[in-house]
Amino acid sequence: MPAVAVHYDINGVVQGVGFRYFVENAALRHGISGWVRNTPSGGVEITAQGDSAQMELFDKAVSRGPAGAFVREVVRRNVEWNPVYKGFEIVF
Numbered sequence: 001m002p003a004v005a006v007h008y009d010i011n012g013v014v015q016g017v018g019f020r021y022f023v024e025n026a027a028l029r030h031g032i033s034g035w036v037r038n039t040p041s042g043g044v045e046i047t048a049q050g051d052s053a054q055m056e057l058f059d060k061a062v063s064r065g066p067a068g069a070f071v072r073e074v075v076r077r078n079v080e081w082n083p084v085y086k087g088f089e090i091v092f
Contacts, residue, residue: 005034005049005081006059012072014044014065020090022066027088030054030061037091048088049081 010019015038023036023046032055034048048058065071 002052003049003081004052004055005047005079006055007077007079008046008048008062009039009043009075010046010062010065010071010073011041011043011075012065013068013070015042017068018066019044019069022069023062024088024090026058026061030058032058033085033088035085035089035091047079047082047085049085 020036020038023044026032027034027036027048030050032048032050034046036044036046039045046062048055050058059076063071063074
């Protein structure tokens with residue numbers, strides 16, 4: 001499978017609802033590496049990479065978010081694959 005790396009900016013009601021933990025769980029479930037963090041503007045930022053089939057499943061999950069979240073906007077951009085990412089982490 002081809003490798004895909006994507007940077008996400010997610011906006012809406014995405015802080016204070018367990019969004020980062022939801023993303024971490026989705027990443028671990030789908031074998032995705034990278035990181036997630038809250039942004040000062042109230043959004044969530046994600047850099048994720050994995051094979052295209054697993055990234056598609058991950059994308060669907062993070063576009064929806066956990067119960068209690070309201071995802072208003074998802075901005076995606078392809079980025080360079082980074083071999084440094086071996087697992088997935090929440091960055092504070």
